[in-house]
Amino acid sequence: MDTFALLLQGLAVAAQPINLLYALIGVTLGTAVGVLPGIGPATTVALLLPVTYKLDPAGSLIMFAGIYYGGMYGGSTTSILLNTPGESASIVTALEGNKMAKAGRGGPALATAAIGSFVAGLIATIALAFLAPWVVKLALAFGPREYFALMVLAFVTVSAAFGDSALRGLTSLFVGLTLGIVGIDLQTGQARLNFGVPDLLDGIEITTLAVAMFAIGETLYVAAQGKRAPETVEPVRGSLWMSARDWARSWKPWLRGTVIGFPIGAMPAGGAEIGTFFSYATEKKLSKHPEEFGKGAIEGVAGPEAANNASAAGTLVPLLTLGLPTSATAAIMLAGFQQYGLQPGPLLFTSNPQLVWGLIASLLIANFMLLVLNLPLIGLWVRLLTIPKPWLYAGILLFATLGTIGANPSLVELGMLLVFGLMGFGMRVFGFPIAPVVVGLILGPMAEQQLRRALAISQGDVMVLVASPISATLLAIAAVALILPLVLRAMGRGRILSEVATDND
Amino acid sequence: MAPGAMRTRERRRPDWAALLVAVGLLGLAALVAWDASRLGAGGAYARVGPQTIPYAIAICLGSLSIWTVFAAYRHDFPKRDQQDPGPVLWIVGGLLAQIALIKFTGFSIATGVLFAMTARGMGRVSLPLALLSGILISAAVWFVFGRLLQLTLPAGPIEHLLVQGAELIVAPFKAAPGGAV
Amino acid sequence: MKQFLAAAMLAGAIALPMTALAADYTIMAPAGPGGGWDQTARAMQDAMTTTGISGNVQVINVPGAGGTIGLAQFAQEANGDPTRLLVGGYVMVGAILTNNAPVKLDAVTPIARLTGEYEVIVVPAASELLSLADLTTKLKADPGAVSWAGGSAGGTDHITAGLFAKTVGVDPKLVNYIAFSGGGEALAAVLGNQVTVGISGYGEFQAQVEAGALRVLGVSAPERISVIDAPTFTEAGVELVVQNWRGVWAGPGLSAEQTAAITADVEKVVNSESWKQTLATKGWNNTWLPGDAFKAQLAKEIDATSAILKDIGLVQ
Known part of the structure; x- marks a missing residue:
């Protein structure tokens, strides 16, 4: 049977009413748990997997797909409404999304996230079905040096996209890089910057830092404004739904986000958050309204949200074609697949086509179900913002700490939440951007480990870093991206300086 | 001439708070460098060991510290508004109270206290009312996430009460396993 | 109707954990949900409830530093408490040495090696x-x-x-x-x-x-494994056997009777259908080794591991 017929057959099974019900239960449960800050899709799937064991294989596969996509999606709602990223892949969403929500445009922000996730999920799942063997070849061509080059490119593009002061942006980034050193060094097993605290040996959890800096830092900052801060936010200004203009500004970012997110998700050491960084930087560069970035640009929500969902489907590429679990979530999914007698690996597509296509069909259904569930809820979610300030922020802190305790019931983790919260507050007061800290914590350790792996394999030969065509190209793009703005700025500044000079005369 | 003179005087006086940031960065740089210095070598083949990157970061932090000093004298930092310490102390106190209490009183009471103190810090609310609603909400949250979804959340007296109550309600249904729900 | 029953059972499955309070056993997995130790703990939980050893088993996750954070917490909390179990494995032996962890495996009571x-x-x-x-x-x-x-x-x-x-x-x-x-x-x-x-x-x-x-x-097996078409190290002339095992411990300060009772329960788990099925689906080998034999083997491995980690240069 050919690919297409198998997919249709899978869809027919998945579209039975009882299976649709399972899909609905799956996305609801997944969203409910995934919405907790600190509890990402990995933990969500691990916790809810046993629930699916009691069903027949088709039903449990469908519910499982629902939990997975639901867990992925849950994080963006809190990012947008409460500035509390549910997991590392929705940190970027908070940057523009929350600004939109505060300006009464939470409805369009949630809608573009939901529809963008759906579009990206749809395209990426179809790409998974038809392109997997080719994409995986590309992914395997990436070794340590190529990843290092990719990280360098990520640093350059991302730091260009944050903040208006080079000094403060770089300071934030280096604080993040410093935090990234904390913990056991993977290559030598030595503890760095842990000061004898065993809880720090695993490093600083990205979500803990993000929740502390965004949610708690913001709460403290709003509190410190006292009566100057407005008592309530106007939840809806203009339309609750996306206007024609919002659609026009969203559809391209959705597609670009998908194209960026899918291959990066497929790379064994890529990670969903990297795709969101690239997408954000791209949208800022291409936008006709770059001045809106940092103040609530819809492109900055549409692109990254599409990218993180496309990554989620991309992760399945190496998992299904190679049996390669490339993320914590994928490792847990592997355990789940084994439960259904599905042994992912190179032989899967030929030996077990029914189950694979069943899974892909389930993902499509789950994706659709998520849209059906979330679009009508947007009106309800936005009402959350009408809760009077004391109760709203008390609730935010309740959920922020709940997620942290649930992920790791340790007092040190709660202590970090407080310390980084205070740091986030202080940084806001001084006008330091928050996002680069999180970016440094994510990218720093990856870049360091990949660099050291590449050099160890080459036994210390630095030239190896530019010896492969892929890494050389990536590094060249990074160099251009770094130098070009500097040159342009220098030329621009020259003009401005001369204008100032004439003014003074 | 008066406005000009004022501008120069302002220029001469540094932004003290920003200087404090510079000192902090320098301290962080020293800390990172000190920590790296006590690490063993390792990574013989790579020639980039566990110390290399920390040293590089320490040097950059040091440079940023110097840059910040210049910025402090040039008043490059944005204007800071007056910060109101009272509400901040309420919320920080709430977080500290949660850390102190959670192992002994369980999730609901500790988080209820955090909830109440945050609400109090954010506006004029009645503390007993906030505490009561905080504990009730936290208990409900504990039940859903800790009990039904099996997250590891610390249990205390309220949680035990809750579970016993639920058991009483569920008991009649347990008699017939797999039966009608 | 069948579908309705399935849905009803699902609802029951969700409601099930709330039905009792006093856990007969609480199993700590010193890692996050989803990993090998967590899966082992949850498989034990499943086997204990289905075989009727215990009506109520809780699994708690304490992740961090190769299990050493969970171990330290367990040694303190489970002192003299026969209802608490800890899942762990060989990885912990190495982690304790490289992290120079203050609480070591001698602070808890070894019950048995389970899988490898x-x-x-x-x-x-x-x-x-x-x-x-x-x-x-x-x-x-x-x-x-x-x-x-x-x-x-x-x-x-x-x-x-x-x-x-x-x-x-x-x-x-x-x-x-x-x-x-x-x-x-x-x-x-x-x-x-x-x-x-x-x-x-x-x-x-x-x-x-x-x-x-x-x-x-x-x-690295002691003898040839049927599903792997390759020689053992020993067959190829390299005298070396390594097993990455997982096992279970109880708290310190238990009486001999209490330890024996726990061991009997764990043995029942290992002999249960549910456990065997888990091993089959996950591809784990049963390398059951109870009590004193496990303890002796553990001591030997700690010495050997400590020596090789010094040789590699990871431990001073």
Whole structure:
């Protein structure tokens, strides 16, 4: 049977009413748990997997797909409404999304996230079905040096996209890089910057830092404004739904986000958050309204949200074609697949086509179900913002700490939440951007480990870093991206300086 | 001439708070460098060991510290508004109270206290009312996430009460396993 | 109707955990949900409830630092409490040594070793290395030219690589070991021809080996394993056996009767249908070793591991 017929057959099974019900239960449960800050899709799937064991294989596969996509999606709602990223892949969403929500445009922000996730999920799942063997070849061509080059490119593009002061942006980034050193060094097993605290040996959890800096830092900052801060936010200004203009500004970012997110998700050491960084930087560069970035640009929500969902489907590429679990979530999914007698690996597509296509069909259904569930809820979610300030922020802190305790019931983790919260507050007061800290914590350790792996394999030969065509190209793009703005700025500044000079005369 | 003179005087006086940031960065740089210095070598083949990157970061932090000093004298930092310490102390106190209490009183009471103190810090609310609603909400949250979804959340007296109550309600249904729900 | 029943059962499954309070057993997995220790703990939970050993079993996760954070907490909280169990494994032995953890395995009561997995050395199908002898020759000629991909430094994979070098007469310090954070990443590096060999549990490589993309050079098992078409290290002339095992401990300060009762319960778990089915679906080997035999084996392994970690240079 050919690919297409198998997919249709899978869809027919998945579209039975009882299976649709399972899909609905799956996305609801997944969203409910995934919405907790600190509890990402990995933990969500691990916790809810046993629930699916009691069903027949088709039903449990469908519910499982629902939990997975639901867990992925849950994080963006809190990012947008409460500035509390549910997991590392929705940190970027908070940057523009929350600004939109505060300006009464939470409805369009949630809608573009939901529809963008759906579009990206749809395209990426179809790409998974038809392109997997080719994409995986590309992914395997990436070794340590190529990843290092990719990280360098990520640093350059991302730091260009944050903040208006080079000094403060770089300071934030280096604080993040410093935090990234904390913990056991993977290559030598030595503890760095842990000061004898065993809880720090695993490093600083990205979500803990993000929740502390965004949610708690913001709460403290709003509190410190006292009566100057407005008592309530106007939840809806203009339309609750996306206007024609919002659609026009969203559809391209959705597609670009998908194209960026899918291959990066497929790379064994890529990670969903990297795709969101690239997408954000791209949208800022291409936008006709770059001045809106940092103040609530819809492109900055549409692109990254599409990218993180496309990554989620991309992760399945190496998992299904190679049996390669490339993320914590994928490792847990592997355990789940084994439960259904599905042994992912190179032989899967030929030996077990029914189950694979069943899974892909389930993902499509789950994706659709998520849209059906979330679009009508947007009106309800936005009402959350009408809760009077004391109760709203008390609730935010309740959920922020709940997620942290649930992920790791340790007092040190709660202590970090407080310390980084205070740091986030202080940084806001001084006008330091928050996002680069999180970016440094994510990218720093990856870049360091990949660099050291590449050099160890080459036994210390630095030239190896530019010896492969892929890494050389990536590094060249990074160099251009770094130098070009500097040159342009220098030329621009020259003009401005001369204008100032004439003014003074 | 008066406005000009004022501008120069302002220029001469540094932004003290920003200087404090510079000192902090320098301290962080020293800390990172000190920590790296006590690490063993390792990574013989790579020639980039566990110390290399920390040293590089320490040097950059040091440079940023110097840059910040210049910025402090040039008043490059944005204007800071007056910060109101009272509400901040309420919320920080709430977080500290949660850390102190959670192992002994369980999730609901500790988080209820955090909830109440945050609400109090954010506006004029009645503390007993906030505490009561905080504990009730936290208990409900504990039940859903800790009990039904099996997250590891610390249990205390309220949680035990809750579970016993639920058991009483569920008991009649347990008699017939797999039966009608 | 059948569908309705299924839905009803599902609702029941969700409602089930709330039905009792006093846990007869609380099993700690000193890792996050989803990993091997967590899966072991949850499989035990399942077996205990289905066989009726205990009506109510809770699993709690305390992740961090190779299990040492969970271990420290367990040693303190479970003192004299016969209802608490800790799942752990060989990885903990190495982690305690490299992290210089204050609470060691002698602070808890060993109950039994449950399951185990053997390490394999693999190369890409296109590799010039055809046998362990080829690898040994290359390693002796230029240790740096052989890059080994495996899990984190000081873990089972690294220890096995070090022991292998030592056994064939190469200084373990000279092993060019490249640590990867997840099994998948190391596997990708081997498949992409980025490194010379890969070393990890067979389960990590199984699918690729079966598909012919990877070749197994040797297995760290004491005798040949039917499903793996490769010699053991010993058969190939390298006297080395390594087992990456998982086991279960109880708290300190228990009486001999209490320990015996727990051991009996765990033995019932291991003999249950539910447990056997879990082993079959997950591809785990039953390497049951109870009580004093486990304790003696553990002591031996701690000494050997400590020695090799010093040789590699990870422990002073």
